[in-house]
Amino acid sequence: MGNSYRSSSSSSSSRSSSSSYKPSYSSSSSSKPKDSSSSNSYSTSSGPTPSSYFDTTIHKIYVHFHNDGTVDVQESFRIQKDQSKIGIKRPTFLIAKETEISNLIVLPETLQSSHHAGLVTLFWPTQDQNPEMEIQIRYQIKEAYLSLGTFALVNWRFSKTSQSSEPFQLVLTWDPDSFSKQLRIQKEMFNSSLLEYERKDLPISFETSRFELQKEENVETNAIVVIDMPNGIQIGSKTDSDLRNQNPKALTEQNFSSHNSHYQIDETVTIQENGSHFYQSKIFVHKENPNHDSLQYQLGLNRFREYGETFWNYFWAPAFQISYGFEGLTTHFWHLFSVSLSDGESVSKDQTMYSFAYHTLGETSNRNKEGLERWIRITQLEKRENLELQSFSLRALCESGIDPKLTKMELVFTACEYCSEIANESSLVIPVEPKWESDGFSLVWNDPIPSEYSIYLRLREENKQITYNPILIYYAVLNAFFHSPGSGNHLGHLITMGITSLVFLITGFVFVNRKKHQRSKKESYQTILSEIRKYDPNFDFSLFRNKVISITEKTVSAWDKGTMEPVRNFLSAAVFQRFSIQLHLMKLVDGEVNRMKDFSVVSVQIIDKTMESDYLTLHLKLKCKTKDKTFPKQTSELEIQNSLEKTSFSTYEEIHSYTRKLSTQTKPKIDLIHDLCPSCGASAKFSHTTNRCEYCDGIYNSGEADWVLTEITQTVEWDSAKQSKLKNLPEGVAKQLLEDRAATVFWKYIHFLSTPNSQILHREATRDSYQNLGVSGKEPMFTPVVGSCHLVGYESQSTPHQMTCEIRWSVARKKGLLPEHRRSHISLVLPKERPKTLGFSEMSCENCGAPLPEVDASECSHCQKPIPETVTDWLFHSIQMVSL
Numbered sequence: 094m095g096n097s098y099r100s101s102s103s104s105s106s107s108r109s110s111s112s113s114y115k116p117s118y119s120s121s122s123s124s125k126p127k128d129s130s131s132s133n134s135y136s137t138s139s140g141p142t143p144s145s146y147f148d149t150t151i152h153k154i155y156v157h158f159h160n161d162g163t164v165d166v167q168e169s170f171r172i173q174k175d176q177s178k179i180g181i182k183r184p185t186f187l188i189a190k191e192t193e194i195s196n197l198i199v200l201p202e203t204l205q206s207s208h209h210a211g212l213v214t215l216f217w218p219t220q221d222q223n224p225e226m227e228i229q230i231r232y233q234i235k236e237a238y239l240s241l242g243t244f245a246l247v248n249w250r251f252s253k254t255s256q257s258s259e260p261f262q263l264v265l266t267w268d269p270d271s272f273s274k275q276l277r278i279q280k281e282m283f284n285s286s287l288l289e290y291e292r293k294d295l296p297i298s299f300e301t302s303r304f305e306l307q308k309e310e311n312v313e314t315n316a317i318v319v320i321d322m323p324n325g326i327q328i329g330s331k332t333d334s335d336l337r338n339q340n341p342k343a344l345t346e347q348n349f350s351s352h353n354s355h356y357q358i359d360e361t362v363t364i365q366e367n368g369s370h371f372y373q374s375k376i377f378v379h380k381e382n383p384n385h386d387s388l389q390y391q392l393g394l395n396r397f398r399e400y401g402e403t404f405w406n407y408f409w410a411p412a413f414q415i416s417y418g419f420e421g422l423t424t425h426f427w428h429l430f431s432v433s434l435s436d437g438e439s440v441s442k443d444q445t446m447y448s449f450a451y452h453t454l455g456e457t458s459n460r461n462k463e464g465l466e467r468w469i470r471i472t473q474l475e476k477r478e479n480l481e482l483q484s485f486s487l488r489a490l491c492e493s494g495i496d497p498k499l500t501k502m503e504l505v506f507t508a509c510e511y512c513s514e515i516a517n518e519s520s521l522v523i524p525v526e527p528k529w530e531s532d533g534f535s536l537v538w539n540d541p542i543p544s545e546y547s548i549y550l551r552l553r554e555e556n557k558q559i560t561y562n563p564i565l566i567y568y569a570v571l572n573a574f575f576h577s578p579g580s581g582n583h584l585g586h587l588i589t590m591g592i593t594s595l596v597f598l599i600t601g602f603v604f605v606n607r608k609k610h611q612r613s614k615k616e617s618y619q620t621i622l623s624e625i626r627k628y629d630p631n632f633d634f635s636l637f638r639n640k641v642i643s644i645t646e647k648t649v650s651a652w653d654k655g656t657m658e659p660v661r662n663f664l665s666a667a668v669f670q671r672f673s674i675q676l677h678l679m680k681l682v683d684g685e686v687n688r689m690k691d692f693s694v695v696s697v698q699i700i701d702k703t704m705e706s707d708y709l710t711l712h713l714k715l716k717c718k719t720k721d722k723t724f725p726k727q728t729s730e731l732e733i734q735n736s737l738e739k740t741s742f743s744t745y746e747e748i749h750s751y752t753r754k755l756s757t758q759t760k761p762k763i764d765l766i767h768d769l770c771p772s773c774g775a776s777a778k779f780s781h782t783t784n785r786c787e788y789c790d791g792i793y794n795s796g797e798a799d800w801v802l803t804e805i806t807q808t809v810e811w812d813s814a815k816q817s818k819l820k821n822l823p824e825g826v827a828k829q830l831l832e833d834r835a836a837t838v839f840w841k842y843i844h845f846l847s848t849p850n851s852q853i854l855h856r857e858a859t860r861d862s863y864q865n866l867g868v869s870g871k872e873p874m875f876t877p878v879v880g881s882c883h884l885v886g887y888e889s890q891s892t893p894h895q896m897t898c899e900i901r902w903s904v905a906r907k908k909g910l911l912p913e914h915r916r917s918h919i920s921l922v923l924p925k926e927r928p929k930t931l932g933f934s935e936m937s938c939e940n941c942g943a944p945l946p947e948v949d950a951s952e953c954s955h956c957q958k959p960i961p962e963t964v965t966d967w968l969f970h971s972i973q974m975v976s977l
Contacts, residue, residue, distance in 0.1 A: 119185055119730035121701040143214055145403070149254045149388060151227075152261035157184075160244060160271045162326045163236035167229070170254065170261075174225040174285025176914040180216035183230065186249045187211060188519060190239055192320035200229040213649075241506070241521070242541040245326040247272075248521055250281075252316040263317055264304035271469075272321050277524055278304055279466075280317040286461050287401040292318055292522070297799065307349060320522060324542065352381045355483035355541065362469055363490045364533070368457040368559045369569070371418075372474040373492070376434070376447045380480060388434040388447065389475040391547075394405035395515055398458035398466070406459065409563040411586035414455030421449030429577040431475060454569045456560050471548040483544045487550065489533040497529050504538075506546040525550075544699045557632035567594060614698070621702045625709070637800070641713060642694045643766050649719070652676070661944075662765055662784050662793035665752075665803040668838035669794075671879060674840045678847050682873045683908055686726050690737040692719040697742065705849040706827035708796065710752040710803065716743045725887045748811045750804040752829055753796045753902045764799050782944060784937055803833055803933050809878040809900060813946065833933050834967045835898035836882040839919050842972060846872045855963065856936075856945060858969035859922060865971075875905040876912060887917065894923040895970065916975040921967040928965060936964035 149170040157165045173179070176716075185192060191210035199206040205216040213230060218225055238245040251263055265278070278291035295317075297304055306317060320791040356378045376383060397410045416429065423433040437445040456468040470491065474480050477680040496799050506521035518520070527534040542548065567590050570583045625632045643661045651660045656674045664672075679685050694717050701712040720740040724733055764771045772791030794801045822828060841853045849870030854863060879902040886897035897920045905913040937944050938960060945953075945960055953960055 097648065098353060104679075108682050111363045111472070111627055115698070116734040119844055141179050143180035143182045143216065144177035145182045146255045147258075148173040149182050150260045152254065152259060154251055154261055154263045156263075156265050158237065158247075158265070158267040158323075160268045160325055162236055162238050162323065164234045165231075166234065167231045169227065169767070171227050172223060172225065175222040177217075178220060178222055180214060183213045183215075184398065185234060186251050187234070187237060187239075188248045188250050188521070190248075192236055193230040194233055194234055196231070196233045197229040198229075201226070204228070213856065237833045238323065239521070240328050241546075241916075243328050244540055245318060245323055245328055246521060246523070247321040247323055249319040250316050250518075250859065251319075254297075260314060261306075264305040265319065267302050269302055269429075270324055272299075273324050274299065275524065276321040277319070280314045281318055283315055287463075287716060289400065290315060308641045318522075320524065322523070333415070350571055353381045353383075354479035355379070355481050356382070356474060357483055358472055358485040360472055360485065361488040361490065364457075364467065364469075364492065364495075366492045367565055368561050370453045370467075371450070371468065372453065372470075372472065373450045374448070376472070377438070377444050378437075378442070378447065378473065379443055381443075384474075384477055384480055385445065390422070390434065390449075390472060391431045391432045391475050392469075393547075394430060395455070395468075397455045398460075401461045401463075402459050402800050403558075403560065404558070406561045409561055409566050409590070410455065411566070411570060411583050411590075413583070414453060415566075415569040415573050415583065416451055416453050417569045417576065418452040419449070420451065421447070421450060424576040426577060426579040428580045429573060447838065451568070453560075454566065459558055460553070464553060465559055467552040467554070469550040471550065473547060475777075476544050481544050482548075484537070484539045484541075485548075486538075487536045489527075489535070491533040495533065495552070495554060497534075501553045502527060505551050506542075507549070508545045508547075516551075521546075522551075563590070563594065566590065614700075617701075618699055621711075623697055624702065624704075625711075628709070628755055629758050631761070633759065633761070636703045636759075636761060637711075638697045640764065640766055641697055641715075641749065643695055645715065645717070645749070646692065648672070649689055650800070652687070653689045655680075655686065658782055661782070663802060664794060665795075665796070665801050665833045665837075665881075666935035667833040667840070667933075668802050668805060670837045670840040671805075674844045675877070677844065678874060678877065679723075681876055682847050683702040684726050685723050686728070687721070687723045688733050688737060690720040690740075691742070692717065692732075702750070703829075705829060706756065706822075706825060707755050707826050708752050708829055710750050710829055711800075713749045714749065715747060716744060716746050746808050748804075748806040748808060749802060749827075750806070751800040752803040754798070754799045754932075757798060765793060772797070783941060784934055784944075785941070792930060792932060792934045792937075795930060795934045797932050801933050803823045803829060804836075804882075806961055807880050812823060822835055822887055825888070826889075828884050830933065831884050831887070831896050831967070832882045832898055834935075835896070836879065837919055838921060838967070838969050839879070839882070839898075839900050839902075839917075839937060839972075842919070842969065843870045843874050843877050847874045854969055856964050857966075859924070862968070862970050875908050875910070878902060879903045879914070886920075896921055896967065898977065899975070917972055919972045920970040922970045923967050924963075925965050931966070936961075936966055 149172050151168040153168070154168040163529060166185075168183070185194065191212075193609065194208050194213070197206060197208055197213065199213075199215060203218045205218070207214045209215075211234075213232070215228070215230075219561055237249070238247050241245075251261070253259075253261055262442075273615070276297060278297055279294055281290050281292050283289075284291050295304075295306075337716075344840075356376055359374045359375040359377070363373075365371060372817075376388070378388065395414045396412060397414060399407060402410075419432060421435050422433055432451075434447045434449060440446045453470075456470070458466050460466050469487070471482075471485055471487065473482055502525055504523045504525050505516050506523070507515060507517065508519065509517060525536065527536040536550070541801050567587075570590065571586045573583060574587055622632070623636060644660070647663065648657075648660050650655050652672060655676055655701070657664070657669055657676070661669050679687060688743040693894075694715060696714075696716045698714045699711060701708045703710045703712070713724060719741055720737050722737060722740050747823045748865040760774070762769065763774045765767050768777050770776065770777050770786040770789065770791060771793070772786060775786060775788040775790040777786065777793075785791070786793070793799075796803070838857055841857055845851045845854045845866065847870065858866070879900060881901045883899045884896060885899045888895045897918050900917045900919055901914075902917070903914045938956060938958060941953060941956040941958070945964070952958065
């Protein structure tokens with residue numbers, strides 16, 4: 094009975110709900126109290142004290158309430174054995190009040206008893222553990238109510254003697270017309286999902302003036318609470334029924350008290366859909382009040398709800414509620430617990446009015462599926478002498494509307510000034526019924542309120558949920574921080590939220606940008622396909638992709654075997670010479686071989702197309718995966734394979750450019766992949782190394798009849814490589830062909846510089862240029878790599894025609910040194926007209942198509958037919974270093 098019972102089931106969380114009633118129960122209630130039981134009214138000594146918690150059965154409580162506010166109490170129970178060595182203590186059922194009791198009778202008479210400040214203490218006749226026995230306590234309370242201003246408040250709480258005791262039986266009777274029709278009898282239960290104690294109304298029979306607690310199966314009742322403002326009890330000069338006026342009216346000078354210590358409040362609060370409250374308050378203070386020039390308003394430090402709240406709200410919300418957007422208030426640099434009222438406005442000869450406004454965030458929260466809980470604060474001045482709230486008028490405007498049938502409203506009076514929870518076990522909870530209006534409701538309280546109490550209005554609405562906007566929270570926290578930066582107000586949350594928001598913003602930007610990029614790629618892909626099909630209606634990208642994958646795999650296989658001859662007919666002259674010369678120089682100059690294993694093409698994506706002169710080029714981004722490692726050239730095959738088996742996979746991306754004549758039509762499965770000539774469809778029998786069909790004389794890698802790999806560009810060089818360095822070429826001149834030829838000659842130039850006795854440029858250069866090169870092999874190139882080749886100059890008016898290409902490449906001066914990035918301009922001349930059917934290939938034997946020898950020979954090594962001393966193609970003229 095009373096406040097003695099302290100449940101052990103309450104949460105010990107350090108972050109609790111701001112809007113829930115959570116008694117701070119001690120852990121001792123969960124076990125049987127022995128000698129170390131605590132007392133809640135007397136100071137303790139080192140010896141044993143009477144126990145406040147003890148196990149009982151057959152617990153019955155009878156209470157009768159009289160018209161004059163007195164109460165007759167009879168309590169009986171059977172105490173279990175060995176509960177205490179000294180005795181027990183039982184407080185009365187009054188909440189937040191210590192009252193004197195009279196006419197105390199205790200049975201059995203062998204027990205010694207005493208009472209003080211509403212606490213009954215029973216002592217055993219001997220200092221031994223008690224036996225099991227029945228105990229009866231009878232007494233009378235003269236004033237079983239609280240004096241709240243000028244009216245009486247019944248605020249009782251009946252509870253078990255311990256957590257493990259049996260439920261008690263309660264019979265409450267009263268004199269006719271003693272309780273008002275607003276009487277509330279509520280059962281208090283623990284809500285495990287919200288980790289809070291909640292109260293639910295029980296049915297009351299006013300006709301019989303009797304209430305009897307009915308035991309419910311499988312329902313654990315923590316306590317029974319009785320709340321009422323009884324009729325007829327006189328405090329001061331007025332009765333409670335006269336003071337409890339719920340008709341809203343404006344505050345006027347007539348209802349302003351003549352006492353200088355009183356003040357009044359006229360408050361309007363807008364309950365916004367985003368979860369914030371906007372307060373607009375007017376405080377009327379007598380001009381002769383001694384605190385007139387130093388009025389402050391306590392903002393408090395209340396927590397956001399934790400339990401029962403949605404994860405979204407809990408994630409974004411700070412630990413404490415936010416007050417921000419102050420108007421007519423002066424904040425403090427070092428704290429934001431209270432604010433000062435700015436200059437007031439004189440409204441009469443006796444009154445000064447202070448008008449101010451502010452916002453709050455966090456006073457609205459979710460209670461799982463039970464709806465919303467809103468807390469509306471009644472603006473009160475800082476607790477000081479000569480400052481007592483005489484009356485207040487509250488007007489609530491609701492943006493989303495409130496259904497009175499689904500709303501429960503209570504006034505909560507709390508005397509805890511610095512608590513982070515608004516309601517606790519000593520709070521006074523008074524049900525109220527406001528005047529409902531179309532846009533909200535209003536409430537008027539015309540009675541002085543003791544200065545030790547703070548007042549809140551609690552609304553609980555069913556079938557509603559709130560989702561906080563993190564942008565609003567961030568703005569509120571930032572605004573509060575600017576008002577009080579020295580306090581570090583929510584600074585940790587501000588930083589965390591800022592970083593989190595930035596991460597979300599960056600992630601969102603990346604996501605949107607990626608989606609936009611993917612959409613752009615898809616649109617570009619469709620546009621490219623449409624353009625190609627204007628010239629080749631049979632073009633199928635899936636077949637083309639399969640061909641690209643097959644050529645790439647064959648090329649990698651040839652590289653791994655150390656000779657590029659098997660794929661000569663799929664590659665342009667420049668690509669073929671690049672790979673062939675790189676393999677040659679790795680062995681000759683670096684003394685190494687590069688081997689690959691388990692190669693695969695992961696993806697093929699069209700990224701661009703170019704149409705110049707008579708040629709169409711598709712630029713593809715290839716993502717590949719392989720095991721790749723470089724070994725000394727003398728390493729055995731078994732050692733190479735064992736090492737590659739243990740090597741991890743690596744991925745890389747390159748831009749592969751495939752080119753063919755614009756007028757060429759797709760012929761499914763008629764290509765070199767299927768050992769058929771792409772020009773005539775005849776069987777491509779390779780009796781020797783040749784790039785010419787023996788039936789139609791078509792050159793396989795010319796690009797005239799099928800796709801040929803004309804360029805491989807590193808992704809880092811692609812942006813600059815795709816920009817045309819030279820425009821307005823003469824009609825019929827294909828830039829791709831010129832660049833391919835320049836790259837071919839450049840690789841042969843590197844071969845010449847690196848290889849002693851090299852004659853690879855003998856047929857590829859003018860006579861004067863070749864002589865100017867001097868002796869071959871004088872400057873070995875270690876690990877040369879060409880990034881790109883662009884046409885930067887073309888002179889069609891000169892004789893012979895001349896072109897210049899810029900080569901971006903890298904090379905190491907010695908083995909083991911880091912490569913140096915270089916830019917060189919290579920110039921070529923065209924003494925004779927180039928055969929148009931040559932395309933991306935290079936000169937071969939006109940009789941059998943075999944490649945021309947790299948030595949100073951006059952006959953083909955395959956058919957022994959004469960071969961020319963100089964090829965009919967662009968010839969090397971000069972090379973100049975632009976920059977390192």
